[in-house]
């Protein structure tokens with residue numbers, strides 16, 4: 158007769174950053190059923206995220222441009238767990254109350270450019286720095302950041318959107334460099350940037366006029382597609398930039 162040996166169950170933990178709305182909020186919805194613990198960050202206390210009632214969900218307030226807030230959120234997670242298996246960073250900004258993407262050089266403004274870099278590029282590297290201890294474990298782990306195809310330098314045929322494009326190109330370089338360092342420090346962590354495809358969120362809404370309906374994805378579809386890409390990743394894919402269909406994008 159076999160001994161009744163209880164195999165300890167692995168606890169799967171995830172962190173979704175920028176989960177207050179859009180693609181990040183949908184990642185929370187789709188990941189919740191398959192993880193044991195899900196940490197999700199938000200900025201706005203009116204966010205729909207805070208209406209989700211699930212004992213696995215733990216919401217943390219965090220502005221990614223403030224390193225002290227990133228560090229405090231990670232410390233809160235570390236007080237409860239030693240490992241994260243998924244870190245999905247969905248933070249991004251194309252426009253806000255004052256910022257609009259530049260159509261031409263006439264619109265270039267240094268403060269606006271700095272803001273794009275703070276939110277879209279520097280935030281992700283602050284997160285990579287702070288979250289590193291939680292990715293040093295023996296299980297497969299994913300550190301994915303949502304970038305954008307318009308951040309591809311090789312693919313840029315249209316011009317415009319200087320700040321958003323440049324900040325996403327910088328994000329790609331910062332994540333590629335992180336992937337190289339993580340290979341030494343957290344060798345099971347796969348670091349990637351992802352293009353979600355044009356997705357129906359507040360970010361794309363002012364620019365959807367010229368997008369054909371079949372090329373405008375719902376957040377549900379986008380997250381399903383991105384989860385399928387993440388599912389297929391191998392360690393050798395770390396440092397790469399993937400589109401929603403699993404193809405690699407040019408830098």
Ligand SMILES: NC(=O)c1ccc[n+]([C@@H]2O[C@H](COP(=O)([O-])OP(=O)(O)OC[C@H]3O[C@@H](n4cnc5c(N)ncnc54)[C@H](OP(=O)(O)O)[C@@H]3O)[C@@H](O)[C@H]2O)c1
Pocket residue numbers: 175176177178179180181199200201219220221222247248249250251276303304305306352353354355356357358359360361
């Ligand atoms: N939608 C598209 O067509 C599309 C296409 C290509 C790439 N992307 C990228 O996909 C990602 C998700 O965008 P989305 O379409 O889901 O847009 P979204 O609905 O506007 O979501 C962006 C998220 O980023 C958060 N955020 C912005 N600034 C932040 C800051 N300083 N600190 C912390 N969080 C901050 C927002 O928080 P609040 O809710 O508090 O504002 C929001 O949760 C972005 O990186 C975007 O660039 C989107």
